[in-house]
Amino acid sequence: MSPLAIEPLHAEFGARIAGIDLREPLKDEAVEAIRAAIDDYSFLCFPEQPFDDERQLAFTRRFGAPEPNHIKLGREGVIDYFGTIGNVKPDGSKHGSRDKHTVFQTGNKMWHSDSSFREVPTFVSIMCAYEVPAEGGETLFVSQRAAYARLSEAARDEIEPLIAIHDYVFSRSKVAPDAVTPSHAASLPPVRQKLVRRNPRTGARNFFVGSHAREIDGWDYDDGRRLLDGLLDEATGTVHVYAHAWRPGDLVIWDNRCLLHRGSGYDADKYRRYMRQTRVAGAGPTLAE
Ligand SMILES: [Fe+2]
Numbered sequence: 001m002s003p004l005a006i007e008p009l010h011a012e013f014g015a016r017i018a019g020i021d022l023r024e025p026l027k028d029e030a031v032e033a034i035r036a037a038i039d040d041y042s043f044l045c046f047p048e049q050p051f052d053d054e055r056q057l058a059f060t061r062r063f064g065a066p067e068p069n070h071i072k073l074g075r076e077g078v079i080d081y082f083g084t085i086g087n088v089k090p091d092g093s094k095h096g097s098r099d100k101h102t103v104f105q106t107g108n109k110m111w112h113s114d115s116s117f118r119e120v121p122t123f124v125s126i127m128c129a130y131e132v133p134a135e136g137g138e139t140l141f142v143s144q145r146a147a148y149a150r151l152s153e154a155a156r157d158e159i160e161p162l163i164a165i166h167d168y169v170f171s172r173s174k175v176a177p178d179a180v181t182p183s184h185a186a187s188l189p190p191v192r193q194k195l196v197r198r199n200p201r202t203g204a205r206n207f208f209v210g211s212h213a214r215e216i217d218g219w220d221y222d223d224g225r226r227l228l229d230g231l232l233d234e235a236t237g238t239v240h241v242y243a244h245a246w247r248p249g250d251l252v253i254w255d256n257r258c259l260l261h262r263g264s265g266y267d268a269d270k271y272r273r274y275m276r277q278t279r280v281a282g283a284g285p286t287l288a289e
Pocket of ligand 1 (some may be wrong): 108112
């Protein structure tokens, strides 16, 4: 039995786990229990965890290799394991809704799996919330595992062997034509990902789509789009969505192997939002899973 006090959040996935202090050095059994909860629940919220960057990075490393932020790496060649989500600048002031920085983050309003455009996509994202808007700013999540389970057997058989091409420049070109700098684009060529993934521990299958999925390898473009859009629609129906309303002190872990998420927006002129994100890289390319 898990030593964690697990409280489910949604009929299909998600759990809230109180009664553990993640700032303390964790015993191996606690890390194992969290890993098992990730496999079973996909989304975990640990409330009232007042973190800082140093502790967050140490916590992240317990789950695998931290993933360098692709924007800093692609634009500046700098390795930084943190991403800032929200509108608070390093000097403490904030970006407004029309700042390029805020507009660029609107790409996160499309359903996606973090770094699905990388050959080794993200395993889990870890987010610590520090400042949250008084209204709006929820992050929405859906399970592609639950959605896969709703497919007919024929549909599952059809998608089992397929490969999708994921492309960051494709998804960001919908935000703005100049959203991706040339060096950033060159650092992220399109990659091939299995359309059906399997949890290595439980064997549970899910499809793997989202905004970066451009087409199906070897298929006519429009046929591939129809399939990808149909799977996305299946996954993202309103009843299947869990909307996470952030509170300061939330530490959230989500499994990008099987969840999709998106931002819901907030008034960046009126409110401050400051969250720090780290990611753990996946175990390897999906083609080798
Ligand atoms: Fe994301």
